[in-house]
Amino acid sequence: MTDLPQPITDWFTSRGWAIHPHQQDMLDAAQSPSTLLIAPTGGGKTMAGFLPSLAELHTAPRDGLHTLYISPLKALAADIKRNLRTPVEEIGLDIRIEDRSGDTSYTQKRRQRAAPPHILLTTPESLALLLSYEDAPRIFAGLQRVIVDEIHALADSKRGVQLVLGLSRLQSLAPDLRRVGLSATVEDPKAIAAFLAHHPQPTKIINADPGPDPDITMLQTEEAPPWSGGGGRYAIPAVLEQVKQHNTTLIFHNTRAQAELFFHHLWLANEDKLPIGIHHGSLAREQRVKVEQAMVEGRLKAIVCTGSLDLGIDWGDVDLVIQIGAPKNVKRLVQRIGRANHRYNAPSKALLVPANRFEIVECKAALDAAKEHDLDGDPRGPGPRDVLCQHILACAAAGPFIAEELFNEVTTAGPYVNLSRADFDRCLDFCATGGYALRAYDRYQRIIERNGKWQLRDPRSALQIRMNIGTIIDTEMLKVRLKSRRGGAPLGEVEEGFAATLTQGDTFLIGGQIVRYEGLNEMTVEVTRRASDNPKIATFSGTxxxxxxxxxxxxxxxxxxxxxxxxxxxxxEWLKLQRKRSKLPEPGRLLIESFPQDDRHYTVIYGFAGRNAMQTLGLLLTQRMEQQGLEPLGFLSTDYATMIWSLQPVVNPASLFVLDNLREGLEDWLAGNAVMKRTFRASAIIAGLIDRMTRGQRKSGKQATFSSDILYDTLRKYDPDHLMLDITREEAMKGLIDFGRIEDMIARTHGAIDHLQLDRVTPLAAPLFLEMGRVPIKGAAEERLLVEEASALMAKAGLE
Structure with a gap:
């Protein structure tokens, strides 16, 4: 057993604390090449990660960087710095602790490079930037430990891939480097361990005592949830009552828009003027910091928030978490629950608030999964090549490299262990020439081989590469205007992701009007008014x-x-009535209902494949129905179903679900759709083909899109096998399109389709008619009219 130095032991004793078993395990494993600690929130896992470093720096004082701590959030790094300085100062350890992020001043960053602190707290982006400097070998030469906090949150993103590529580089600069991963929510410890490090010696996995199960229930409200919608506004009186009864409550939402709307209505109902704040990633940094400080000081009764507070920031007096809307993901729910009660071996308390009637069932499923410790997670695919291209350019900015050595280094990073040399060389060639169609242009020839080493063709380009390091692509909001020579009247905004799904002629709802999509003109969606009762694609937003x-x-x-x-x-009663009138969807089978409504024929497919996949399914099925002469008019998709309305009834749905035909339809749809251009732009920015920053100025979305559209069209015409087009297709298929889940849906049902032809709308289908965009009722009487519409519809379904 490894003993702590006496001053640190005395500090624990003075606090009335004893070292936890998993903290002792971390001390004992201090020399292990890589260690993964899975410990509950409040279990002291951060201290467990740092204890070996504090002990080593006390026992053998030294100058230079000893420990690097990496967090997904800037706020988390700042919080750790605040909490770590307390024991260091009280014990009297001569240890310099600093953080480094985009908010750190230029002067401080320069000083950190010249004289690194003992412990540096940073983010994946800041680490990638540090590694791109010529003096990186000097900065990291003596590095002993790297601690990756909330590693599960990074493992599912390109930020995490960028990080582990950085770790492979660090290991080359500091061969004795030991890696530590920390997390409270890991669905597959072996997979996360392999992500953290790929050593001949497996990562040591330490599981702390998980402590008591959380106290988690659904919030009881006087008013039943509405049949549709996602805001949870109906529950505000009950939420306010809970806020009054607790010290500090975090009220989580799945989107920033929902958080803003809920906060607005919560504040209007806050007759007692309770101190309530809001926190999300779109707020100005000054406002976020102000709210965070008020939370730390215990001056707020509640905080309406999003994923910006998902991770392990210790806000002290939080004793209740409320999740508004179904969490969609069990792992995310468990992570959020952990924000309540940071005391070891004390249960966290949480309440779920389903936003609508169907979400009651989803929340029940999430509750059961959380109680059974059944965390969800999809298999991780190979490392994305756009991130690899950025890494190659960043390595070149740091100095000349030998291709063979860099390839060997990259393949020690978990996501790239199976990377072929041919794929690596394609990325290297892309960085050197831009590819076949672009090699004639000097601007794309960024690296060159001289004397067996690859280096920057122009050393001055290092600054440009550094300015564009990162994998986060901002979401653009696009203006919608009526098409006119002089610029038509503005109608509002839609997310770029929604615009990317549109092809010319599609109709959709905005501001109570049905409009026809005519095209994208310099980041403006141009539309014409459409005299129609039904939008072909109802706008879909929510989660x-x-x-x-x-x-x-x-x-x-x-x-x-x-x-x-x-x-x-x-x-x-709703589910019982569905079973009586039709049937309920079941595993291994695909339920499809057909019925007439309002002189239209409706077909509802209960695919349960997630919103993106169900949206893609709607696009592909309406295309197939068009070919079969069924005259589809439009569709709407949720996480669990796609509803299509048409002039002709669907009699043989099995013919619509031939996988090869769906794939062929997908190819045709992609060829004329903006989704590929949008995906291309994101990957081209990450890979370094398009600059998002130029000499300190960020390009507007309009400029980036203009550049990427020209490049995309050029490559499709002259170089269809170009690396960036391959990457674009891979990213589109697993991103906005999510075609893999459609394939899984068809595979798991094995062609077993239950097609029920009914005489009227069914209980399970009825709420779909009330989804946003499906019932275009606007005006001062909007709420009353919606209630009347819902009542009439539910009565027809036998629900009222």
Missing amino acids: KFATSTQLSQRILRIFQQNDWPDLPDHTS
């Missing part, structure tokens, strides 16, 4: 997350129960 595969399967299993005693009466 940026898709319900996970595991959670979807749990919902299907709940449907198969004989009774639902754990669900509210109104929900169990």
Whole structure:
């Protein structure tokens, strides 16, 4: 057993603390090449990560960088610095601790490079930037430990891939480097361990005592949830009552827009003038810092927030978490629950607030999964090549390199262990020439081989490369205007992701009007008015997350129960009526309902494949229906279903679900769709083909799109096998399109389709008619009219 130095032991004793078993395990494993600690929130896992460093720096004082701490959030690094300085100062350790992020001053950054602190707290982007400097070998030569906090949050993103490429570089600069990963929520410890490090010696996995299960229930409200919608506004009186009863409450939302709307209505209902704040990533830094400081000081009763507070910031007095809307992902729910009660071996308390009637079932599925410790997670694919291209350019900015050595280094990073030399060389050639169609242009020839080493063709380009390091691509909002020679009247804004799904002639709803998409002109969506009762594509917004595969399967299993005693009466009666009038979807089979409504024929496919996949399915099925002469008019998609309305009935749905035909339809759709251009732009920015920053100025979305559209069209015409087009297709298929989940849906149902032809709308389908954009009712009487519309519809479905 490794003993702590006496001053650190005395400090623990003075606090009335004893070292936890997993903290002792981390001390004992201090010399292990890589260690993954899985410990509950409040279990002292951050201290466990730092204890070996504090002990080593006390026992053998030294200058220079000893420990590098990497966090997904700048706020988390700042919080750790604040909390770590307390024991260091109280123990009297001569240890310099600093943080480094985009908010750090230029002067401080220069000083850190010249004289690094003992412990540096930073983010993946700042590490990548540090590694791109010529003096990186000197800065990191003596590095002993790297601690990756909340590693699960990085493992699922390109930021995490960028990080592990940085770790492979660090290992070359500091061969004795030991890696540590920390997390409270890991669905597959072996996969995360392999992501952290790929050594001949496996990563040591330490599991702390998980402590008591969280106290998590659904919030009871006087008013039943609405049939559709995602805001949870109906629950505000009950939420305010909970806020009054607790010290500090975090109220989580899945989107920033939902958080803003909920905060607005919460504030209007806050007659007691309770101190309530809001926190999300779109707020100005000064406002975020102000709210964070008020939280630390205990001056706020509640904070309405998003994923910006998902991770392990210790806000001290938080004793309740409320999740508004279904969490969509069990792992995210468990992570958020952990924000309540940072005391070891004390249960966290959380309440779920389903935003609508269907989400009651989803919340029940999430509750069951959390209690069973069944975390969700999809298999991780190979490392994306656009991130690899950026890494190659950053390595060149740091100095000349030998291709063979860099390839060997990259393949020690978990996501790239199976990278072929041919794929690496394609990325290297892209960085050197831009590819076949672009090699004639000097600006794309960025690196060159001289004397067996690759280096920057122009050393001055190092600054440009550094300014564009990073994998986060901002989401653009696009203006919608009526098409006119002089610039038509503005109608509002839509997310770029929605605009990317449109092809000329598509109709959609905005501001209560149905408009026809005519094209994209310099980042403005141009439309014409359309005299129609139905939009072909109803605008879809709400959650940026898709319900996970595991959670979807749990919902299907709940449907198969004989009774639902754990669900509210109104929900169990709804499901019973669905079973009586039609049937409930079940695992291994695909339920499709057809029925008439308002002189139209409706077809509802209960695919449970997540919102993106169901949206893509709607696009592909309406295309197939068009070919079969069924005259589809439009569709709407949610996480669990796609509803299509047409002039002709669907009699043989199996013919629509031939996978090869769907793939062929996808190819045709992609060829004429903006989604590929949007995906190309994101990957081209990451790969360094398009600059987002030029001499300190960020390009506007309009400029970046103009550049990327020209490049995309050029490559498609002259170099269809170009690396960037391959990358674009891979990214599109697993991103906005999510075609893989459509393939999984077809594979798991094995062609077993239950097609029910009914005489009227069914209980399960009825809420789809009330989804945003489906019922275009606007004006002063909007809410009353919607209530009347809902009542009439539900009565027809037998629900009222």
